[in-house]
Amino acid sequence: MKGLSCGTSRIVGCRFSIYPMADNFVDIIIGALKEVDTSKVWMKTDDVSTCVRGRSEHVFDVTKAIFTHAAKTGVHVVFNGTFSIGCPGDSEGDTYMSESDERLNEEASRVEKVEVATQFALYPLNNPDYMQVIADQVGVAADHGTFTKGVHYASRLDGDVHDVFQSLEEAFVNASKTDDRSHVTMTAAVSANSPSTKDN
Amino acid sequence: MKGLSCGTSRIVGCRFSIYPMADNFVDIIIGALKEVDTSKVWMKTDDVSTCVRGRSEHVFDVTKAIFTHAAKTGVHVVFNGTFSIGCPGDSEGDTYMSESDERLNEEASRVEKVEVATQFALYPLNNPDYMQVIADQVGVAADHGTFTKGVHYASRLDGDVHDVFQSLEEAFVNASKTDDRSHVTMTAAVSANSPSTKDN
Numbered sequence A, B: 001m002k003g004l005s006c007g008t009s010r011i012v013g014c015r016f017s018i019y020p021m022a023d024n025f026v027d028i029i030i031g032a033l034k035e036v037d038t039s040k041v042w043m044k045t046d047d048v049s050t051c052v053r054g055r056s057e058h059v060f061d062v063t064k065a066i067f068t069h070a071a072k073t074g075v076h077v078v079f080n081g082t083f084s085i086g087c088p089g090d091s092e093g094d095t096y097m098s099e100s101d102e103r104l105n106e107e108a109s110r111v112e113k114v115e116v117a118t119q120f121a122l123y124p125l126n127n128p129d130y131m132q133v134i135a136d137q138v139g140v141a142a143d144h145g146t147f148t149k150g151v152h153y154a155s156r157l158d159g160d161v162h163d164v165f166q167s168l169e170e171a172f173v174n175a176s177k178t179d180d181r182s183h184v185t186m187t188a189a190v191s192a193n194s195p196s197t198k199d200n
């Protein structure tokens, strides 16, 4: 039995920012955006962040691509954002759900090798068993070999950007499938080229 | 009836990063930290983020102070973090809960005038009425005059850094009081000195 007032769209969104710690941060962001095909997602940028919406494949494809192309400059760059699915009433942009599942940016992203340190947290919102959902998905990242440790309020992933984004995507998609109306969010801070000593 | 396996501490934490978009980002962060008294919070920094834990007053006092002192440089600086309370089993650092409520950094922060644009989202985790809790706290920010609009997955606040942090603190603390074992998280991206046109 489902509430009639709730949206039933399974559109995925990510509200994120790319932070290049450099005087020429605008050029780095614009340069990365130019290399990414965003035609399969709804996208809007304001002065605080960018929001992309569409099928989960394309949301992860586009966010990884923008971050990877910014990070390949060698500058210390951080992706910080929140992925979301199932927010009640959230259906705007549903036309993008009919795009095919072929990822438009994977080929160009994949050739870039970027080591990242990541902290992420899953928030299953309308699920009384949420702590188990979180534990299960940390287990998935552990199986991938990307999970390095738990820290207060987050789990840490280290490795190649492609492996880490794959763990993030699987954790998020798995958690979103625990119920056909689940509302799940996931924060992720993905850092490349930090001058600080790795803490893993 | 309460589960025996859960922590009962009401310690508040924030895992956050300060991102100065400048070549001298390390100096800006270190400079800001030097101006902030962190003796009333547990604090640990790694290569991705910093975690502070203690009474809510001091967590908000310290995070606002670090951000404000970084932003007063005039550089484009963003605070991006997640505040948390009530995570089951989270009790480490409880000694900091016996500190007095006097804020150690408010006086020095208050003299700085910094205009900010903010996007925040509340996530009440173990509450079936979570959408109402969120709506109520967006209403609190509207009453403060800081709320400017809703965007996908977040609410926008604009104004003076002190007014905006007060709205964030009240929204978070109010949401955390909906139940004596509530588990609530709140993400916030607070941006100062952006070269982009304000979108409010």
Ligand SMILES: [Ca+2]
Pocket: A080, A081, A082, A187, A188, B080, B081, B082, B187, B188
């Ligand atoms: Ca965040």
